[in-house]
Amino acid sequence: MKILLAIDASEASRKAVAFVAKVFVGGAPSDLSITLLHVVDSLPDFIMSRSSDPASAPAFREVANEWTASSRAEGEKLIASCALKLTSSGIPGLALQQKLVTRDALPEARKVVAALTIIEEMQSGKYDVVCLGRRGTSAATGAFPGSVAEKILREAMGTTGWVVD
Numbered sequence: 001m002k003i004l005l006a007i008d009a010s011e012a013s014r015k016a017v018a019f020v021a022k023v024f025v026g027g028a029p030s031d032l033s034i035t036l037l038h039v040v041d042s043l044p045d046f047i048m049s050r051s052s053d054p055a056s057a058p059a060f061r062e063v064a065n066e067w068t069a070s071s072r073a074e075g076e077k078l079i080a081s082c083a084l085k086l087t088s089s090g091i092p093g094l095a096l097q098q099k100l101v102t103r104d105a106l107p108e109a110r111k112v113v114a115a116l117t118i119i120e121e122m123q124s125g126k127y128d129v130v131c132l133g134r135r136g137t138s139a140a141t142g143a144f145p146g147s148v149a150e151k152i153l154r155e156a157m158g159t160t161g162w163v164v165d
Contacts, residue, residue: 003034003143004127006118012133016164021089035097038075039114041105042068129161
């Protein structure tokens with residue numbers, strides 16, 4: 001069984017990791033493979049080149065690069081923490097793969113870029129299951145999955161979707 005477990009720093013993701021750990025508490029199948037996927041967003045280069053003061057562009061680029069590096073480091077810690085939770089529940093460490101993907105994204109497009117990255121990985125990796133947490137930030141949280149989860153489920157043809165609330 002090949003599972004894509006998309007994670008971020010939200011409580012919903014922590015619940016998704018706990019759910020996967022609980023599913024395999026009695027023992028994991030020998031063919032179990034779980035990929036922990038975290039998307040790190042960085043500012044696109046064209047944003048840094050649009051500065052009204054060309055002299056400030058290098059400083060702005062340096063700050064943006066430091067922010068991306070810091071976000072990557074936080075993502076690595078998050079993945080390690082989730083992997084520890086899974087192995088502590090009895091899932092073999094060899095069954096876990098870790099993917100940290102950096103994508104350019106404007107702040108207003110972060111969720112769309114994350115959804116597209118997860119969909120791309122889901123389709124290219126030929127996963128049996130995609131699992132993610134639902135944040136439920138809209139007024140209709142009880143009736144519909146969140147925007148990211150909804151986009152992913154819409155594209156999950158042939159893949160089982162576990163959306164953890």
